[in-house]
Structures are given as structure tokens and as C-alpha cells.
Amino acid sequence: MNKVFKTLTLLIVVTLVFGVVFSSCKKKEEVVEAAPVAKPIVAMATDTGGLGDKSFNDGSFQGLKDAAVDFNLDARVVESKQQTDYVPNLSGLAEDGAEVVFGVGFLMADALLEAAANNPDTAFAGIDVWIDPSSAPKNVQGLLFKEQESGYIAGVVAGLLTKEHASVSDRLNDDNVVGMVLGMDIPPVERFQAGFYAGVKSVNPDCTVLSVVTGTFTDQAKGKESALAMIEQGADIIFQIAGLTGLGALNAADEAGIAGIGVDVDQYAVAPDAIITSAVKGITQASYLTIKDVVDGKFVGGDNKVFGINEGATGIAPYHNWNNIIPGVVKDAVDKATADLKSGKVVAPASRAEAGYEG
Amino acid sequence: MEAFFAIFNTDLLVATIRLSTPITLAAVGATICEKSGIVNIAMEGMMIMGAFFAVIIAYYTGNPWLGLVGGVAAGGIFSLVHAVATVTFHLDHVVSGAVLNILSFGIVRYLMVLFFGHPGTTDPIPVGLGGYQFAIPGLSKIPVLGPMFFNQTPIIYMSFILIVGALFFLKKTKVGLHLRAAGEHPLALETIGVSVYKMRYLGVVISGLFSGLAGAYLSIENAVSFTEGMSNGRGFIALAAMISGGWTALGSFAAALFFGFADAFQIRMQIFKVLPIPAEIFIIFPYIATVIAVAGLVKKSRPPRADGIDFMIEREDG
Numbered sequence: 001m002n003k004v005f006k007t008l009t010l011l012i013v014v015t016l017v018f019g020v021v022f023s024s025c026k027k028k029e030e031v032v033e034a035a036p037v038a039k040p041i042v043a044m045a046t047d048t049g050g051l052g053d054k055s056f057n058d059g060s061f062q063g064l065k066d067a068a069v070d071f072n073l074d075a076r077v078v079e080s081k082q083q084t085d086y087v088p089n090l091s092g093l094a095e096d097g098a099e100v101v102f103g104v105g106f107l108m109a110d111a112l113l114e115a116a117a118n119n120p121d122t123a124f125a126g127i128d129v130w131i132d133p134s135s136a137p138k139n140v141q142g143l144l145f146k147e148q149e150s151g152y153i154a155g156v157v158a159g160l161l162t163k164e165h166a167s168v169s170d171r172l173n174d175d176n177v178v179g180m181v182l183g184m185d186i187p188p189v190e191r192f193q194a195g196f197y198a199g200v201k202s203v204n205p206d207c208t209v210l211s212v213v214t215g216t217f218t219d220q221a222k223g224k225e226s227a228l229a230m231i232e233q234g235a236d237i238i239f240q241i242a243g244l245t246g247l248g249a250l251n252a253a254d255e256a257g258i259a260g261i262g263v264d265v266d267q268y269a270v271a272p273d274a275i276i277t278s279a280v281k282g283i284t285q286a287s288y289l290t291i292k293d294v295v296d297g298k299f300v301g302g303d304n305k306v307f308g309i310n311e312g313a314t315g316i317a318p319y320h321n322w323n324n325i326i327p328g329v330v331k332d333a334v335d336k337a338t339a340d341l342k343s344g345k346v347v348a349p350a351s352r353a354e355a356g357y358e359g
Numbered sequence: 360m361e362a363f364f365a366i367f368n369t370d371l372l373v374a375t376i377r378l379s380t381p382i383t384l385a386a387v388g389a390t391i392c393e394k395s396g397i398v399n400i401a402m403e404g405m406m407i408m409g410a411f412f413a414v415i416i417a418y419y420t421g422n423p424w425l426g427l428v429g430g431v432a433a434g435g436i437f438s439l440v441h442a443v444a445t446v447t448f449h450l451d452h453v454v455s456g457a458v459l460n461i462l463s464f465g466i467v468r469y470l471m472v473l474f475f476g477h478p479g480t481t482d483p484i485p486v487g488l489g490g491y492q493f494a495i496p497g498l499s500k501i502p503v504l505g506p507m508f509f510n511q512t513p514i515i516y517m518s519f520i521l522i523v524g525a526l527f528f529l530k531k532t533k534v535g536l537h538l539r540a541a542g543e544h545p546l547a548l549e550t551i552g553v554s555v556y557k558m559r560y561l562g563v564v565i566s567g568l569f570s571g572l573a574g575a576y577l578s579i580e581n582a583v584s585f586t587e588g589m590s591n592g593r594g595f596i597a598l599a600a601m602i603s604g605g606w607t608a609l610g611s612f613a614a615a616l617f618f619g620f621a622d623a624f625q626i627r628m629q630i631f632k633v634l635p636i637p638a639e640i641f642i643i644f645p646y647i648a649t650v651i652a653v654a655g656l657v658k659k660s661r662p663p664r665a666d667g668i669d670f671m672i673e674r675e676d677g
């Protein structure tokens with residue numbers, strides 16, 4: 001009797017603790033500006049990473065906030081705690097009367113299509129989501145990026161620094177090896193990888209380009225070990241394409257006294273002395289421009305929109321501490337590569353097969 | 360083929376030690392816990408708590424050594440929940456362990472928003488323990504073994520000492536004998552006047568302290584920040600290491616080393632491109648190797664006789 005009672009008590013306590021912990025971090029709506037007059041709503045649902053990732057979700061929401069200021073809108077965000085939250089979150093925002101609802105992350109593709117089909121009067125947009133133009137509802141748009149262009153330009157920097165200009169910093173060596181640490185092998189990651197490879201080879205055909213797939217976006221230790229294994233082989237520049245796993249890779253580069261290149265956003269702050277630049281992806285521009293289209297009545301659904309260097313959505317971040325180290329010729333080469341990509345004279349490969357890279 | 364042999368160098372073995380340390384710590388701690396008769400599947404959760412609190416304390420004090428103490432303590436305190444649930448309240452051990460694992464994710468996420476304003480990853484700590492790598496004079500000059508065992512970072516040294524300590528504790532001390540008796544024949548222990556409850560509490564808390572240290576290794580020694588999901592299943596690998604190690608401290612260490620070796624090996628296989636197979640195959644290699652080790656190669660693996668069996672004393676007033 002006593003035992004049953006105690007077990008029951010414990011179960012109740014555990015349930016209550018659960019309730020408190022999880023209810024406090026469930027669906028949180030952040031209203032940026034209190035709206036005295038009902039302003040049009042623009043909204044987004046994050047993927048399970050949530051706000052605070054300093055990449056994807058934060059970048060998208062920044063675009064919403066910028067647009068909210070410029071066009072006098074009300075920006076809202078709902079965080080998804082698990083994949084089953086996607087559809088309710090997206091549909092819920094549409095039912096709140098949002099003009100456009102963003103789904104962030106390629107994992108949301110199916111949920112986005114379902115929500116769009118259920119709410120035909122609301123515009124939906126998916127960041128990093130590819131939609132099939134032949135079957136997708138007409139109120140949903142896929143927003144994709146030419147990550148290969150950012151990778152290509154970062155590759156030009158790395159290719160020149162690792163060999164020809166290795167003398168400019170004692171973080172660089174003469175081995176002519178660079179390395180990449182990948183998260184999961186998904187299309188956006190592969191585009192960065194293929195572009196980087198092509199960029200390095202365009203200026204330094206003899207360079208050895210190594211890469212390791214870690215299979216995770218959250219495991220710093222694995223990112224670090226992967227980077228260290230390449231550093232052992234003489235790599236002096238590590239390009240991370242692995243989200244939070246990559247923090248470990250940049251950390252390894254910093255500790256080993258070599259250089260690193262960040263990804264998605266300017267990651268200079270992670271290791272100010274080691275990070276040469278970052279291959280960025282203009283998620284903020286993409287969400288901003290999409291809202292602008294909706295405001296201007298130019299939103300066209302049922303298809304994908306690809307953001308590249310001409311939209312100002314791909315490229316590299318400032319050099320920060322390396323600005324005075326990097327020789328002018330390298331900066332000129334970067335400008336030339338940027339111009340070539342813009343004019344279409346050079347097309348960065350979007351896959352390993354196109355780049356001819358086995359890694 | 361030449362490239363294949365180039366993989367086998369000292370660096371591979373040093374990486375093996377680095378990769379296996381968190382698993383070793385959690386597995387040796389779990390061994391002590393299960394020797395006392397309490398099944399422990401909550402190493403993952405205890406590791407997460409240890410990793411998170413190590414960062415929080417190192418972040419606010421600026422001292423990684425205090426962070427280390429905080430991480431270990433957090434693991435120990437969190438494990439008390441398991442001890443109270445299983446020993447005092449006689450809850451099923453696996454259920455309680457699963458609750459702890461899930462709870463840890465929620466608690467950490469909640470506290471991250473509270474302390475840092477966002478989930479995901481914390482801000483970096485000013486100094487990590489990784490900077491305190493030191494070579495033991497003389498010994499570190501031994502070829503191969505020197506770099507592996509005598510030129511490492513603080514928590515790795517601690518793990519070596521703790522393995523020896525755990526062996527000594529279990530085999531040579533009176534308390535160790537009592538603890539093992541609690542897992543083999545609790546009634547006999549109670550009959551000679553030693554509290555089975557106390558021994559089991561001790562076992563669980565030791566496991567919590569070890570797992571907390573493993574977490575601190577991940578967050579403030581191997582890295583300088585905490586990332587949600589950074590333990591990435593190592594607590595469960597530690598569980599497998601403990602079982603395939605036959606519920607012994609040395610066996611757990613050997614199994615953890617094996618997993619670390621397999622992981623270090625697959626990373627290098629990817630770099631050297633020895634075999635033209637997709638990276639995914641390499642990534643799962645350490646896990647498959649572990650499954651095979653647990654399922655097939657280890658024949659004689661016996662848990663303590665009263666492991667997972669509830670023990671209740673009927674008192675006059677109860």
C-alpha cells in the first residue's frame with residue numbers, strides 16, 4: 001500500500017515538474033512592436049533549432065524585423081520544439097491573419113506544402129525549401145541560395161593564402177593543404193563544399209582539399225577531432241560547414257594555431273585571431289525581399305526563387321583582424337572572382353559531381 | 360594501400376584517447392552504479408547537466424577549475440533524483456533513467472533561455488581547461504605511449520587516475536565490497552547490519568559525479584561553450600561500453616577505447632579516401648562496431664545478480 005502510494009506521489013511530482021519545465025518553453029510568441037492600430041502581420045515558424053542559433057533562424061527573423069520597421073508591419077515568430085509542431089505552427093500563423101508565413105529550414109518542406117494547401121489565401125515561403133513547381137500550391141514559394149558562390153569566393157581566399165601567400169602569417173604553412181568539416185551531407189552543405197573546392201582549385205590547382213562528414217550539426221567534439229585529423233595532414237585553413245559542430249572545428253583551428261573560415265553568418269567572434277572570413281548566406285535579405293514582394297503585390301507562388309550574388313545574398317564576410325594581413329593581390333582576386341560570378345563568366349558548381357570532387 | 364598504413368600513427372592513438380575519455384568516465388561510473396544494484400541508463404542526462412553547469416559556472420566566475428567542480432557537482436546532484444526515485448521510492452530503474460534523460464534536455468533549454476536569452480549554444484567561456492595541457496617530464500618522451508598517456512589535458516589525466524581508483528575501490532576497500540554485495544546479495548548485506556539503501560545511493564551518486572566530469576570534459580576542456588545536443592549519444596555509448604566491458608571498470612575502459620579508436624579511425628578513412636564509399640558508411644562505423652561487440656564478440660558478460668532488482672526492507676512502522 002505504502003509503496004503504491006509513494007510511487008504514485010513520485011509520478012505526480014515528475015509529471016508536474018515536466019509540465020512546468022515544458023510549458024514554460026512551449027510556443028512563445030514574440031511581438032516586436034505593440035500595435036495600437038492593427039498592422040498587417042508577417043510571421044515565421046522556426047525549425048527545432050529555434051531562435052538563438054546565430055544562423056538560420058535568427059537571420060530569417062532579422063529580415064522580418066527589418067521589413068516590419070520599413071513597411072510598418074507586425075513581425076511575429078513561433079518556435080517549433082519538434083517536427084510535429086511544424087504544421088500547427090504554420091497553419092496557426094495563417095489563421096492569425098498573417099500576410100506571409102515563413103517556414104525556416106529544409107526539414108519543413110512537407111509541412112509547408114500541407115499548411116499552404118490548407119490555407120490557400122495566405123502566402124507561404126520556405127527558406128532552404130525546394131518546392132516542385134508542377135505540383136505545389138500556388139501560394140507557396142521556395143527560397144534557395146547559391147551557397148556554392150559563397151563557397152567559391154572563400155575557396156579563392158583559401159587557395160591563394162595556403163600556398164602562394166603562406167608567408168603572410170605564421171598561422172599558414174607550406175604544405176598546400178586545406179580542409180572542410182561538414183555537418184550532415186544535405187544539399188545546402190554540398191553546395192558550399194563543391195563551391196569551395198572549385199574556388200580553391202581555380203587559383204591553386206595542386207592544392208589538396210580534404211573533407212570530413214561528421215553527420216551532426218551539434219557535436220562540437222566531433223567537429224574538433226575532424227579538424228585536428230586534417231591539421232595533422234598539414235591543413236592550415238579549415239572551412240566549417242557544420243553549424244554548431246563547426247564551432248569545435250574553428251576552436252581546433254584556433255588552438256592549433258592555424259586559420260579558419262566560418263559559415264552562414266560572420267563568425268569572426270568565435271575565434272577573432274584565427275578566422276579569415278566567413279562564407280555567408282543572405283537569409284536576412286531573402287526574407288526581407290520576399291516581404292517586400294508581398295507588400296508590393298509582386299509575390300509569385302508555386303515556384304522557387306534562387307538568391308545569389310546578384311541579389312547580394314551570397315559572398316564573404318569582412319576580414320576583420322586579417323584585413324591588414326591579407327595581401328592586396330588576394331583581395332583583387334576575390335574582387336575578380338566576385339565580378340566573374342556576377343557576370344556569369346564563371347559558374348560555381350552546385351554539387352560534388354559538377355565540381356569533379358570525390359570527397 | 361600505402362595510404363591505409365599511413366593512418367596508423369601516433370596521432371590516431373592520441374585522438375583515440377581524446378574521443379574515448381567522456382565515454383570512459385561515464386562507463387566506469389555506471390559500472391560502480393550497477394555494481395550496487397541500480398540500473399543506470401541516465402548517463403546522457405547527467406552528462407548534459409554536467410556540461411551545462413560547468414560552462415555556467417566557468418562563464419560567471421571566469422575560472423574553468425570552478426566550472427569543473429560545478430559540472431561534477433551538478434552531475435552528482437542530478438543523479439540524486441535517480442537515487443531517490445529508485446532506492447527510496449522503488450520506481451522502476453529504466454523508467455526513472457529515461458525520465459532523467461528527457462528532463463535534462465528540458466531543464467538545460469529552459470536555463471539557457473534564462474541565462475543567455477536564447478537556446479542553441481552558450482556564449483564562450485573566457486578560459487577553457489584545454490589550455491592546461493601539460494607534458495609529464497620524462498614519461499612524455501616515451502615513443503607512442505608518451506603522447507598518448509603523458510601529454511594530455513587535466514580531465515584526461517583525471518580519468519586515468521579515476522579508473523585505477525575505481526578498480527581499487529571496488530576490489531580492495533571495505534565499502535567497495537559492501538557496495539558490490541548490495542548488487543549481488545542485498546539481503547545478506549542487510550543481515551550483517553550494512554544499509555543496502557546507503558550503498559545504492561553511493562553507487563548512483565558516484566556514477567553522477569563521473570558523468571558530470573565527462574560532461575565538463577566535453578564543454579569546458581574539449582570546447583569552450585555548451586551546445587544543446589553536444590553529448591550526442593555518448594551516454595548511451597557508455598552504457599554499451601559498460602555492458603560489453605562485462606560490468607567491470609577495466610572492461611568498460613577497454614570498450615570505450617575501442618569505440619574511440621573506431622571513431623578516430625573512420626575520420627581518417629574519410630580523409631585518406633582509402634575506400635570509395637559514401638561518408639555515411641564511415642559515420643555509422645563506430646556504432647556498428649559497438650553493436651557487434653555488444654551482441655557477438657562479448658560472450659561472458661554477466662550483470663551483478665541483483666542488478667535492477669528492487670530491495671525493500673519491511674520495517675515495523677512501514
